[in-house]
Amino acid sequence: MFYGLWTKFTTQPGEGHRLVEVLLEAATSLQDVSDCEQYIVSTTEEADTVMVREIWTDQAAHAASLQLPATRQLIEQARPILLKVERLLEDQPHGGKGLA
Known part of the structure; x- marks a missing residue:
């Protein structure tokens, strides 16, 4: 079984594209x-989200991925433009198209 995570990021006004x-x-x-x-990045009709x-x-x-040097560096880049980070859902994907 896999581990799935949905996260919503809210940025400073006008910074969604940068995130x-x-x-x-x-x-x-x-x-x-x-x-x-x-690892899929998407936007919605909600501005700066x-x-x-x-x-x-x-x-x-x-x-473990959160400790990778590249990940740590990118977190530091994103931190100044973030207003809020919400872990919306953790789930257990069982498979399907695109998931081995």
């Missing part, structure tokens, strides 16, 4: 991390 860039860089940095099954959907092999793999 998208940072989070897409995070997604690129995870390309060679085999425990990361999915960015959503991230992550699927990991397990919760420990996700926790």
Whole structure:
């Protein structure tokens, strides 16, 4: 069974696009991390809001990813433009299209 996470990021006014860039860089940095099954960055009609959907092999793999040097650097880049980070949902994906 996998570990899934949905996170909502709210940025300073007008900074949503900048956060998208940072989070897409995070997604690129995870390309060679085999425990990361999915890292999807999206926006909604809600201004200055960015959503991230992550699927990991397990919760420990996700926790370990937060200690990677690239991840730490990107967190520091994002911190000044963030107003709020909400962990909306943790779930256990069982499979489906795009998930091995």
